[in-house]
Amino acid sequence: MHVNKLESKSLKSITALLAITGLLATATPLHAEPTSSTKDIYFPESISFNEIITIPEFSSDTVKIYFDESGKHNYVSKNKHISEMDKKFVDAALKAIKPYWKGKDVKLERAVVTGPYIDFYTKNDEANVTLDQKGTLLFLHIEIEVADAGAKVLDAAKQYLNKLDGNRSFTFERASRLHDESGQSVNLSGHDVHITVDVNTNKVTNVNVTFKAGQVDYKTLKVAQQASESFIGKKVTFTGASRIIDKEDNYWSLEDEKTGFQVAIDAKSGLVMHIVKNSKPVYYKAGEQPPKPSAKRYYTNKKAIAVAAPMVKKIFAVDISKDYVVSGDLELYIFSKKGKPDIVGMVDAKGQFISFSVDNSSSK
Structure with a gap:
């Protein structure tokens, strides 16, 4: 999962969008026909916050994995035919999409069940709805025309970007309507910009400019x-x-x-x-399996501090050798001290620390 924003153990869940394309070097279509007979998929016990892993056994182009606080996944997704889904969930998904569909008939193409969560998709994934087991709408993503974003939303985005970089003229090529736990918003994107605007306040809530x-x-x-x-x-x-x-x-x-x-x-x-060290995606060809993680941690807590402390001190100006305790699981090492930000490190199979992050929320 390639993540620009720092993700930390303080988050209750992390959603990883894992690209599933089958044979990478062939003309295998991204949107393969879902099958209800798809078998369980093997995943490492924990996945680095900046990996995309291709699992060719899965027939869908998108798999959503939910993680717990330590970064370990809780559920693996399974494809389902729409005919296999309870009518109340199908009706709830259709009801959520219709207001934005400009009077067109809504046809759901596939469903993906991930533990207690159900995702429905229209053709070409133009619309995606996530429901819980009660049929409650948790997430809605619908592709719309840029012009349909609304004049106020577009003006707010352009004014914000002009203040950030007045030497460029940004062009929006795609737009989508979002509904999640934070509210309702419009996402606008172009070649070198992604920006999100709250539709109720017309305030920019997120921006990523290259x-x-x-x-x-x-x-x-x-x-x-x-x-x-x-x-x-x-x-x-x-x-x-x-x-x-x-x-x-x-x-x-x-x-x-x-x-x-x-x-x-x-x-x-x-x-x-x-x-x-390396934020590039990791891909596997058809038939290949990701390497199995070790059944035990590479370092003892004492050794982890000894190995990480010199790097952490130089990078973050934090001395974890004094009064810090170690927690985490397998390749995740969390160095903590009361009242101080956590330092979160990841190691590879050879015991090399491949990433470090600061979790400032832990000190609040």
Whole structure:
């Protein structure tokens, strides 16, 4: 799952959209016909926050996996024919979509059941509805025409982007209507921009704008290069950058697109938020299985601190060797101290730390 925004154990759930395409080198269609006989799929016990894993046995192009606080998945999705679904769920999905369908007949193409959650999709996934077992609407995503986003929403987005970068003219190529636990909004996207506007307040709630690395201020670039040197022993030449702003965070994400090395720098404090050695997706060809995780943790708590402490001190200016305790599961190591932000690290099968993040919510 490729995640620009820092995801941490403080979140109750994380939704990973896993691309399922079958044979990557063939002309296998993305939208394969779902089958009710699909067998259970093997997944590693925990998945890195920045992986996309292709499981060719699954016939759908999209699988939604729900994670618990430690990043471990709780459920694996299964495809279902619409004819297999209870009518009350089908009717609830249709009712949610119709107000945005401009009077056209709504035809549901497929359903995906993930534990207690049910997803319905129309043709080409133009609309997606998520319901719980009571039939309550949890999530709605519908593709709409950009013009249908509304003048006020479009004006709010353009004004915001003009303040962020007045030297560019942004063009919106796609739009979608969203309904989730945070409310109702419109998402607008183009070649180098994604922005979300609340339809009730016309305020921007989320923005992700792509920049060239050379457009990032010198101070931020220097912090990112110093962090890379502390983590992997050499400075990284960053080739791409994004500015991400939402209700909680405002940061730069810089990446070496060749190696996948990525670091996030808080735009206000200038401090490192997250760093990962390789954020590139991981794909597997048909018949291949992801490597099975170890049944036990690679490091003891004491050894984990000894290995991670020097890097953490250089990257985050935090000394975890003093009074920090270790928790987590398998490859996830969480270094905690009362009243201080958690440092969350991930290790690979060889015991190498591949990422570190700061969870500021843990200190609140």
